[in-house]
Amino acid sequence: MDDEVITEQRPVAFPKVFGYLRYAAGGPARHAALVDCLAEYCRQHELTLCGVFTDRQAAMAVRSPAFVGLLDALELPGTYSAVVPALSHLGPKRLVPDRMRQIAEKGTRLIVIRSTGMSALPTRSGHAKPHHHPGGA
Template identity: 50%
Template sequence: MEPLTEHRPVNGPVVYGLLRLVRVSAARQEALRASLVEYCRSHELQLSGVFTDRHSTSEPESAAFTGLLDVLVLPDVYGVVAPTLSHLGPKAMAAARTRHIERTGARLLLARRTHTAPRPTGLCRVPSHHRHPGSARVLDAES
């Protein structure tokens, strides 16, 4: 007799982390990385890697972000997790990067919302493994 599904190890949806760590202490870097790991653990997501921007730039393209976009088109990748929207860069850059992520069909999940960030509309409460280009939604820890 086969064990019930609840008794089998099941991998959660695959996500990749994104951190923007410009002039940040080693302790802060570790705390941010740990926050992504904990968020993924508590939401049953499989954190497969973390891409880190370490240089300040005004352009949306960077080695870390380009690498992130490359893995988002792989099969079975659910989305991107970041501590806050600011990890995508300043407002204009974050908006451009969000559009790039949306074009891959991946979800953008935020571990923490800032008080100034508007609450996203149309939150998806149950992860869907079926992605459609242009259907990305920003999800937060309250969803």
């Protein structure tokens, strides 16, 4: 008989995710609360939060420094998704579709903790990929 360790005794690597936050009024305390929200969500859903990128400028560009950092991180091997507290963290409404497309083009998912009812996000192939739709956070 094989001396192979049973699966339940092997270390399990939880899927890697990276958080993204948009500058929020409220300063450091609000930012810390948002990071805690992402971390708690990931803990509850057995995801490994590997980092959080934050755009601190009120004015937003499609390819802001923190968003570019997120996109780069999404290319790391084994990365499962980006996670945001709400779609509004992707920026003003005019930027959200383009940013969602850029995330999907990396072959990763977008987890929106507090979703407003969107049911699918486009993937690189153009087909809809269901996104995580928890009941709130």
